[in-house]
Amino acid sequence: MRHPIVMAAAALMAAASAMPAQAREIVVHMKKQGAEGAMVFEPSFVKAAPGDVIRFKPTDPSHNAETISTMLPAGASPMKGMMNKEAVLTVAKPGLYGIKCMPHYSMGMVALIQVGKPAAPDIAAARAVKLPPFAAKRMIVLLNKAR
Numbered sequence: 001m002r003h004p005i006v007m008a009a010a011a012l013m014a015a016a017s018a019m020p021a022q023a024r025e026i027v028v029h030m031k032k033q034g035a036e037g038a039m040v041f042e043p044s045f046v047k048a049a050p051g052d053v054i055r056f057k058p059t060d061p062s063h064n065a066e067t068i069s070t071m072l073p074a075g076a077s078p079m080k081g082m083m084n085k086e087a088v089l090t091v092a093k094p095g096l097y098g099i100k101c102m103p104h105y106s107m108g109m110v111a112l113i114q115v116g117k118p119a120a121p122d123i124a125a126a127r128a129v130k131l132p133p134f135a136a137k138r139m140i141v142l143l144n145k146a147r
């Protein structure tokens, strides 16, 4: 019979390897004016890992952050932040999460969260999603960064 301490150590190591890596917190600012123009999320493109937490901060007033229902990984929970409040999105599922600010959606205030490594069909599906013209223009630039 193996020594009980050795067995306990082996069990601990097995448990540790089954746990996900430490989740990160990523801050995205909601701004009236940023490096990419007026009404922006900054950064507007985020690479995250499953389980990471994205915090959308009301750095400037009159914004919110919410998921774009047509640009969300299968099985991912939608999120709708309140105006002028921090919105928190835990990205549990891998894939592409489209984010919009409702008041400035038509002005192109969108962001893209890439979680894990997106599959080519997922990128193609996101490209096919219809958005308001200014939002579509910015989203295409963000989708070009997804890989």
Ligand SMILES: [Cu+2]
Residues within 6 Å of the ligand: 030, 039, 040, 062, 063, 064, 101, 102, 103, 104, 109
């Ligand atoms: Cu806004």
